[in-house]
Amino acid sequence: MKEITILYNPKKLKKKYSASFAVKMQDILVSSQNTLQFIETDDSSKAKVKDFILSECRDSIIIIIGGEDVFPFEKISSHVDDGDNIVCTDNWWVSSADDCVIPEIEISRIPDATDETEGSFLKMTENLFLKNKVRANEKTGITAEIWKKAADEVFRHLKAQGEILSSPPHTVKSKLEFDKFEGGLYFNLHGAEDESGWYGQRAKFSSYKEEYPLALLPKNISKGIKNSFLASEACFGAYVNNKKTSESIMLTALRSGVSFCIGSTATAYGTFAPPISEADMLVSIFYDEFLKGKNASLAFLNAKRIFAQKNIEKNGFLDDDDKKTLVEFVMYGNPLTEVDDE
Amino acid sequence: MNRKELNGIIENYIKENAKEFLSVKPIVKEVSTDITEYKKQLKSKAKARREKIFSYTFVLNEGMFKKVLRISVSDEGEIIKTSKSK
Numbered sequence: 001m002k003e004i005t006i007l008y009n010p011k012k013l014k015k016k017y018s019a020s021f022a023v024k025m026q027d028i029l030v031s032s033q034n035t036l037q038f039i040e041t042d043d044s045s046k047a048k049v050k051d052f053i054l055s056e057c058r059d060s061i062i063i064i065i066g067g068e069d070v071f072p073f074e075k076i077s078s079h080v081d082d083g084d085n086i087v088c089t090d091n092w093w094v095s096s097a098d099d100c101v102i103p104e105i106e107i108s109r110i111p112d113a114t115d116e117t118e119g120s121f122l123k124m125t126e127n128l129f130l131k132n133k134v135r136a137n138e139k140t141g142i143t144a145e146i147w148k149k150a151a152d153e154v155f156r157h158l159k160a161q162g163e164i165l166s167s168p169p170h171t172v173k174s175k176l177e178f179d180k181f182e183g184g185l186y187f188n189l190h191g192a193e194d195e196s197g198w199y200g201q202r203a204k205f206s207s208y209k210e211e212y213p214l215a216l217l218p219k220n221i222s223k224g225i226k227n228s229f230l231a232s233e234a235c236f237g238a239y240v241n242n243k244k245t246s247e248s249i250m251l252t253a254l255r256s257g258v259s260f261c262i263g264s265t266a267t268a269y270g271t272f273a274p275p276i277s278e279a280d281m282l283v284s285i286f287y288d289e290f291l292k293g294k295n296a297s298l299a300f301l302n303a304k305r306i307f308a309q310k311n312i313e314k315n316g317f318l319d320d321d322d323k324k325t326l327v328e329f330v331m332y333g334n335p336l337t338e339v340d341d342e
Numbered sequence: 343m344n345r346k347e348l349n350g351i352i353e354n355y356i357k358e359n360a361k362e363f364l365s366v367k368p369i370v371k372e373v374s375t376d377i378t379e380y381k382k383q384l385k386s387k388a389k390a391r392r393e394k395i396f397s398y399t400f401v402l403n404e405g406m407f408k409k410v411l412r413i414s415v416s417d418e419g420e421i422i423k424t425s426k427s428k
Contacts, residue, residue: 081369081399082410082427102383147428190407190428199407212406235407235428267410269425278425309384316391317375319414321425 002106002295002336003035005057007049007093008065010040016070017118024122025065032129032336054096058105061297061335062093066121067111068241076100076327078266079320088241088265089327101323103304106297108260108335113251115244124255128333133340134259135227136291138162138183142170142215144190144201145208149273151188154233154280157287158184167200167215168208176216178224184231185258186283187249188270189215191234196247198234218245218252225257229296229337231286233270233279238263238330250332260296260333262286268328269321278325282307290339297335304329343419345370351419352398359424360400363411368398373414393417 006029013021026038037060041049053062064071073088094105110128112121139162143151148166155164160183167189170176189198190212200215202208221230230253232238238250238261245251250261262283269278276284285306289299304326311322343351356363373395381388394417402409410427 080410080412081371081401083401083403083408097379097383102380104383188428192407233428264428267408268428269410269412270428271425277423279428305384308380309386309388312377312380312384312386312388315422316389317373317377317395318380319395319412319423320371320373320397321412 001034003037003057003060004029004032005053005060005062006036006038006065007041007062007071008038009042009071011042012070013066017121021118025125028122028126029129034336050093053093053105060105062105062107063335064090064093064107064109067113069114070112073241073265074100079324079327080267082267084266087324087328088239090330091327099323101318101326102308103301106301106335108297108331108333111240111251111332113240113245113248114242128254128259132295132334132336132338133227134229134337135182136160136184136339138181139186140178140181140183141165141186141188142167142200143188144199145203145206146201147188147270147272148203150271150276150280153274153276154188154284155186157284158186159291160184168202168206168210168213170200170215171213172197172215172217172220176220178221181225182227184229184287185221187216187230187232187234187237188280189232189234191236193236193239195236196243196249198232198237198249216249218247218249221249221253221258222256227340228258230258230261231283232261232263233268233283235264235267237268238332239265254333258333259337260331260335262300262329262331264328265330266324266328269325278321279329281310282325282329293339295335296333296337297331300331343417348396348415348417348419351421352413352415355413355421356400360411362409363400363402366400366402368400371397371399373397391416395422
C-alpha cells in the first residue's frame with residue numbers, strides 16, 4: 001500500500017474554517033488505511049517542503065488539501081502566447097526541473113469552493129475516500145459537434161458501453177439524466193474562466209444555427225451518478241478559483257458520485273480530427289493507463305510522462321502547447337481510485 | 343528557408359484551412375528544440391531535431407470564446423503540427 005503525503009496550510013485552514021479543522025481532516029484521511037504523513041507548509045517553507053517531497057516522498061502519493069483560498073496553486077507563465085496571463089499548476093510540487101513540465105510523483109488535490117463550510121468540506125472528503133473503486137463498464141459524454149471526430153477517437157479508449165452526445169444538437173434544454181450512471185464521463189467542450197457551464201460548437205458545415213450552445217451546467221451532474229470518474233478537455237474546465245460549488249462542474253461532480261476529475265486550469269488545445277494531440281492525446285493515454293488497473297494518480301502521472309515521451313520521439317522536441325498541456329492539467333479527488341473489476 | 347518564405351507557407355495554410363484568422367497578425371517565436379533535460383527525466387533516447395522550429399500563434403478575440411490557432415513549422419517549411427484552443 002502506498003504512503004500518502006498530505007500537504008496543507010494550517011494558517012489558511014484555520015482562517016477559513018477553524019483551529020480544529022486540520023485535526024478533523026486528519027481523522028478522516030486516517031480512515032483510508034494507508035500510511036499517512038501530514039506536512040504543514042506556507043509561502044515561507046514551500047521550497048523546503050518541495051525539496052523534501054522530491055528527495056523523501058518519491059514513492060508517495062501527494063494530496064493537497066483545499067483550493068486557491070487555503071492552498072493556492074503555483075502560478076507559472078503560459079508557454080503559449082495565447083492571452084492567458086498565468087497558468088495554475090500542481091506540477092511544481094512534483095517536478096525537479098525549473099519548468100515543471102514533467103512530473104515525477106503522483107499528485108492530486110481536494111479543492112474546496114468559496115462557499116464551502118467546514119462541515120461540507122469534511123463531508124465531501126469523507127465521501128471521496130469511503131471507497132477506492134469506480135465502475136468502468138459504462139461511459140457517456142458530450143462533445144462539441146466541431147470536434148466530434150477527435151472526441152470519438154478519445155472516447156474509443158474508454159472501453160465501455162455508451163454513447164457520446166454531440167452539441168449541437170444537444171443543449172442544456174435537452175433531457176439529460178444520469179440516473180444510476182456508474183462509469184466514465186468524458187467532455188470535449190468549450191469553457192472559459194468566468195463561465196460555470198461548458199459549451200458546444202457547431203461544425204463548419206452544420207445545419208444547426210447556434211454557434212456555441214450551452215451544453216452542460218453543474219446542476220446537470222448533481223444527481224444520479226455514483227462510482228464514476230470524469231475527464232474534461234474544456235478550457236478552464238478545472239479552474240475552480242473564486243468559484244462556488246454551484247458555479248463549477250468539477251466542484252459539483254466531486255460531491256455527486258464522481259471520485260476524481262481531470263481537467264485543465266487554462267486554455268487547452270487539441271485538433272478537430274485524428275491524429276489526436278495535446279488534450280485529446282493526454283486523456284486517451286490516461287484512459288489506457290487507468291483501465292490497465294493503475295490507481296488514478298499513477299495513471300495520470302504515467303499519462304503525462306508517456307505523452308511527453310511520445311511527443312519528443314515523434315517530433316524531436318516538445319512544442320509549447322504540449323508543455324502547456326502538461327502543466328495545466330490537474331487531478332482533483334481520490335487518487336487511490338481504481339477500476340472495480342467485479 | 344528565410345522568414346519571408348515561411349510566412350508565405352503559413353499564409354497559404356491559413357487561406358486554405360482557417361480563413362477566420364486571415365486578418366490576425368501571428369506571434370512568431372522560435373521553439374526550443376533542446377530536449378536534453380527531458381530525455382534525462384524520461385530516460386528517453388529520442389533524437390533532437392536539427393532544424394530550427396518556429397511557432398505561429400494566432401489569437402482571435404471575437405465572439406464568445408477566444409480562438410487560438412497554433413502552427414509549428416520547421417525552417418525547411420515542413421508544417422509539423424497544428425492545434426486549436428478548446
